[in-house]
Amino acid sequence: MVTQPSRSDRRELVHERIFTAAGVTAAVALVTTIVLFLLELFIASRASRAAFGLPFLWRSEWNPVTEKFGALPMIVGTLVTGFGALLISTPFALGIAIFLADYADRKLAEPIKYLIGLLGGLPSVIFGLWGLFVLVPIVSKFEVWFGKLVGSEALVASGTTGVGLLAAILLLAIMILPFSASLILESLLVVPTELKEGALALGATKWDAIQNVELPYVQKSTVGALVLSLGRALGETMAVTMVIGNGMKMPTTLFDPANTLASAIANQFLEATSPVYVGSLIQLALILFVIAIIINIVARVILRRGVQQ
Amino acid sequence: MEEPVIVLETQKINAWFGKDQILFDVSARIPKNRVTAIMGPSGCGKTTFVRTLNRLHQMTPGARATGTVLLEGIDTSTMDVVDVRKHIGMVFQRPNPFPTMTVYENVLAGYLLTGQRLPRQKADQIVETTLRKVGLWSEVQSKLFKAGTSLSGGQQQRLCIARAIAMEPALVLFDEPTSALDPKSTSVIEELLSDLTTEYSIIFVTHGLQQAARVSDYVAFFMLGELVEFGETKRVFVGPQDKRTEDYLSGKYG
Numbered sequence: 329m330v331t332q333p334s335r336s337d338r339r340e341l342v343h344e345r346i347f348t349a350a351g352v353t354a355a356v357a358l359v360t361t362i363v364l365f366l367l368e369l370f371i372a373s374r375a376s377r378a379a380f381g382l383p384f385l386w387r388s389e390w391n392p393v394t395e396k397f398g399a400l401p402m403i404v405g406t407l408v409t410g411f412g413a414l415l416i417s418t419p420f421a422l423g424i425a426i427f428l429a430d431y432a433d434r435k436l437a438e439p440i441k442y443l444i445g446l447l448g449g450l451p452s453v454i455f456g457l458w459g460l461f462v463l464v465p466i467v468s469k470f471e472v473w474f475g476k477l478v479g480s481e482a483l484v485a486s487g488t489t490g491v492g493l494l495a496a497i498l499l500l501a502i503m504i505l506p507f508s509a510s511l512i513l514e515s516l517l518v519v520p521t522e523l524k525e526g527a528l529a530l531g532a533t534k535w536d537a538i539q540n541v542e543l544p545y546v547q548k549s550t551v552g553a554l555v556l557s558l559g560r561a562l563g564e565t566m567a568v569t570m571v572i573g574n575g576m577k578m579p580t581t582l583f584d585p586a587n588t589l590a591s592a593i594a595n596q597f598l599e600a601t602s603p604v605y606v607g608s609l610i611q612l613a614l615i616l617f618v619i620a621i622i623i624n625i626v627a628r629v630i631l632r633r634g635v636q637q
Numbered sequence: 638m639e640e641p642v643i644v645l646e647t648q649k650i651n652a653w654f655g656k657d658q659i660l661f662d663v664s665a666r667i668p669k670n671r672v673t674a675i676m677g678p679s680g681c682g683k684t685t686f687v688r689t690l691n692r693l694h695q696m697t698p699g700a701r702a703t704g705t706v707l708l709e710g711i712d713t714s715t716m717d718v719v720d721v722r723k724h725i726g727m728v729f730q731r732p733n734p735f736p737t738m739t740v741y742e743n744v745l746a747g748y749l750l751t752g753q754r755l756p757r758q759k760a761d762q763i764v765e766t767t768l769r770k771v772g773l774w775s776e777v778q779s780k781l782f783k784a785g786t787s788l789s790g791g792q793q794q795r796l797c798i799a800r801a802i803a804m805e806p807a808l809v810l811f812d813e814p815t816s817a818l819d820p821k822s823t824s825v826i827e828e829l830l831s832d833l834t835t836e837y838s839i840i841f842v843t844h845g846l847q848q849a850a851r852v853s854d855y856v857a858f859f860m861l862g863e864l865v866e867f868g869e870t871k872r873v874f875v876g877p878q879d880k881r882t883e884d885y886l887s888g889k890y891g
Binding site: 525530532536545547 | 735749797801
């Protein structure tokens with residue numbers, strides 16, 4: 329039998345409507361903000377687009393005096409530091425995650441996990457400061473040593489600074505390490521015990537089981553974790569700005585001062601006065617935005633496939 | 638009654654999880670080419686007992702065990718653990734084929750995991766004969782290169798049996814292998830057991846009395862970590878010698 333809704337039912341209905349309306353408003357506001365934000369960036373950078381057009385993407389001159397701007401050195405700087413950092417940190421991240429998941433005693437694993445979380449939450453300016461005062465002098469010594477080794481006087485001479493691509497890569501590698509290690513660890517921890525024991529029961533050693541059962545099982549989520557870490561590295565601003573050297577020329581060696589898209593903006597937005605200069609910096613932001621979106625989509629696609637499997 | 642040939646003998650096995658003692662002086666003699674059922678109420682140490690045999694118990698953090706296990710007369714503590722596990726196969730409660738491997742690779746998993754390379758012809762032959770032994774060949778012949786997890790639950794469990802016997806073990810431990818399966822798949826596996834005894838010796842953990850009665854030649858009754866009674870299944874079911882066995886058989890404990 330169908331009955332009239334009671335009074336309390338009706339009240340519940342009203343509550344539900346209010347809640348739904350509030351939720352929808354919040355969601356719409358968020359999306360609108362992002363769209364407006366992009367639109368604003370697009371409009372504010374039109375002077376630069378009018379002056380350089382699409383070739384902005386592949387011109388490598390950046391000269392505020394003559395107001396000639398091209399983004400290629402920064403795009404290269406961003407990709408080189410991002411992928412370089414990923415390349416260096418990945419073996420360590422895998423090692424840490426495997427150690428914590430399969431070898432470490434719980435008494436040892438818990439504090440290490442805590443420390444990794446702490447390291448991941450450290451403000452990047454602290455990494456930057458450490459990079460500048462500790463890492464950069466080491467890189468500088470290495471540069472001089474390396475310059476002598478290959479007989480390059482230019483390297484020996486420039487080695488007095490130490491700031492540049494290599495310092496940024498090393499610093500980024502350290503910064504994304506906690507992030508990728510904990511993501512990989514999480515996926516390793518959900519490998520079913522039955523599978524590990526199944527492998528051991530067949531005479532596999534622990535390492536056999538890790539190599540042939542656990543790692544293939546987490547392969548996709550690991551790749552996803554690494555892509556997310558890459559996204560972090562590409563967008564990291566403060567720490568990189570402090571150690572990369574604000575070089576606007578196309579870098580030719582790893583020791584060259586350079587800029588990433590993010591660090592170029594941070595280094596120069598205060599000096600940018602003309603509309604073309606400001607517009608060019610904003611275009612750098614747009615490029616970074618697009619790269620970040622692509623990386624995120626790739627990561628999500630990979631992760632989703634990993635889950636389905 | 639003539640004395641059966643013994644494949645595995647345990648002497649005074651004690652096992653612990655942390656401070657909790659799970660097994661107390663378990664000494665048993667497991668006959669060759671027979672199904673020996675391990676039965677008893679939940680938490681009586683059945684699973685722990687079989688897991689001490691292939692030393693999987695000791696892999697759990699905080700778990701340890703003492704005592705001697707003789708496999709065909711050889712003390713397994715003098716053997717490498719990897720070899721022990723090659724000679725003592727295991728089938729788990731829930732089917733656990735490796736999801737990243739094909740049916741074909743799952744059968745050969747014991748070789749692949751330990752890095753043994755087999756010539757193609759030999760590998761094909763092992764896969765076919767092993768799958769025939771578990772009655773799976775005709776069902777999966779066309780799916781050999783699909784994921785092992787694409788099979789039905791009962792087929793997955795038979796694939797796991799195939800994986801264990803592909804290593805030609807002397808003894809196979811079954812740890813309640815049908816508890817996650819439907820009745821039909823259960824009876825398929827039960828029927829399979831007696832075929833397997835022509836080549837292998839089997840220890841079969843179960844908490845079902847009927848199942849123990851149906852599948853086993855010998856039965857070991859465990860309670861509170863002690864081996865209470867061991868004997869031919871018929872004899873134990875008809876005339877239990879221990880009061881506790883009798884109570885269990887008449888349904889006094891879960």
